[in-house]
Amino acid sequence: MTTSGHVDNGNASSILTIEADHASKLFGNRKAVNDVSFQIKRGEVVGFLGPNGAGKTTTMRMLTSYYTPDIGNVKISGIDTQESDLETRGKIGYLPENNPLYGDLLVHEYLSFVAELRGLSGKDKIRNIDSAVEEVRLTEVYYLPISFLSKGYKQRTGLAAAILHRPEILIMDEPTEGLDPNQRVSMRDLIKSLGKDRTVLMSTHVLGEIEGTCDRLLVINRGKLIADDPVSTISRRVRSSKSVIVEVQGTSVEKSLKKLKDITDLEREDGIGDRKKFLLTFDGENDPRPDIFRMAKDQNWVLWELRESELKLQDVFQALTAQNPNLETDGDNQTSPEIDRLN
Structure with missing residues (x-):
């Protein structure tokens, strides 16, 4: 560190x-x-x-x-x-976690209000609002009430307010x-x-x-x-190790997966219907997914999911x-x- x-x-x-x-x-x-x-x-x-x-x-x-x-x-x-x-x-421009907004205001009204709180007026106010709206991509909701916006656009509105004073x-x-x-x-x-x-x-x-x-x-x-x-x-x-999630339909799945190279742990998870889902852990930095894909092909499994675990x-x-x-x-x-x- x-x-x-x-x-x-x-x-x-x-x-x-x-x-x-x-x-x-x-x-x-x-x-x-x-x-x-x-x-x-x-x-x-x-x-x-x-x-x-x-x-x-x-x-x-x-x-x-x-x-x-x-x-x-x-x-x-x-x-x-x-x-x-x-x-x-x-x-500093600050976007707090709760992102306080006035839902009854239109987006452009709210940004105008924040700009005035920041001491902006006249051409500076118009220029800074236009720049912030363009930068956070708010144009299509600019004249809508904030209460109508999705969570994503509400966050963008908060971001625009945070950078109004540049x-x-x-x-x-x-x-x-x-x-x-x-x-x-x-x-x-x-x-x-x-x-x-x-x-x-x-x-x-x-x-x-x-x-x-x-x-x-x-x-x-x-x-x-x-x-x-x-x-x-x-x-x-x-x-230091890799974890992979695999979901398949087929026979002898668990027995076959345990034979994979460098596997250290196999944990059964909830699958859908007759699908079998596992969290696999491997030593080292090599990606095991190509080997799993080839195994699924050789065993005639239906492969529903194969991805590295977050x-x-x-x-x-x-x-x-x-x-x-x-x-x-x-x-x-x-x-x-x-x-x-x-x-």
């Missing part, structure tokens, strides 16, 4: 947009965020991964000046949030939560597009959202940062905490139910 430590005051500071330096947040005698340090450079798209209650939202609220660190500090574009929070807030940083808390699979793909593409011109930090508890969107990953567990690495590096560390969040934490066993047993860092709800 790499950690950022203290901020370097050299030339790097000119391209750093987000800096957390040993930041902690306490609620009573409990630390919701404990001694977190990281740096994000201009133009990076960074994922912030952790289970519910890990400290993601609390950290993001410190970055946006909603909370003040009790220990350490946070800087936005080199400016300490505790010294000039109004200036640092102006550099911030250099965009922070999003669970931006794909509640979206259907097609909407998730569309939102991931949009986030990557938004990251071309600004720094993006997005939190999620879905690893697949990070792998398809971000260059780098911060992982937090029980208030402590346990990983800060490129997404590919963390994926390699976690994927890496689950618990797999990430099992791998990372296995390398840092103290993180699992550090009782002082466990949050209370009240703090879990805040996170």
Whole structure:
């Protein structure tokens, strides 16, 4: 794991947009965020991964000046949030998890309202609204009531509002939560597009959202940062084995699958009708699916499904905490139910 430590005051500071330096947040005698340090450079798209209650939202609220660190500090574009929070807030666009919108307003009315709250007027207001609507692809619903919109378009409306003032940083808390699979793909593409011109930090508890969107990953567990690495590096560390889901119709399926090379585990799952469905685990990095496909062909099975199993969040934490066993047993860092709800 790499950690950022203290901020370097050299030339790097000119391209750093987000800096957390040993930041902690306490609620009573409990630390919701404990001694977190990281740096994000201009133009990076960074994922912030952790289970519910890990400290993601609390950290993001410190970055946006909603909370003040009790220990350490946070800087936005080199400016300490505790010294000039109004200036640092102006550099950030924030999409919270609950994405508060006024359902009775038309989309264009809502964006006009937010623009005025941001101090925009006249030609600047019109130009910024037009630019945001085009960037998040809202044109076809621009004159519809927000209450009529799908979840995906509501998220896009929130994103447009977040970038109306042309911030250099965009922070999003669970931006794909509640979206259907097609909407998730569309939102991931949009986030990557938004990251071309600004720094993006997005939190999620879905690893697949990070792998398809971000260059780098911060992982937090029980208030402590346990990983800060490129997404590919963390994926390699976690994927020491491969898991494959296979669903077939045929005879002697389980007996045959157990003969596959490097198989370490076979778990029966619920199939449909007389289909047989299994979760197979293999050692090493070789993809076993070609061998399974050939086996199905040779055995005259009907192959209904054959795909690599998605890496689950618990797999990430099992791998990372296995390398840092103290993180699992550090009782002082466990949050209370009240703090879990805040996170």
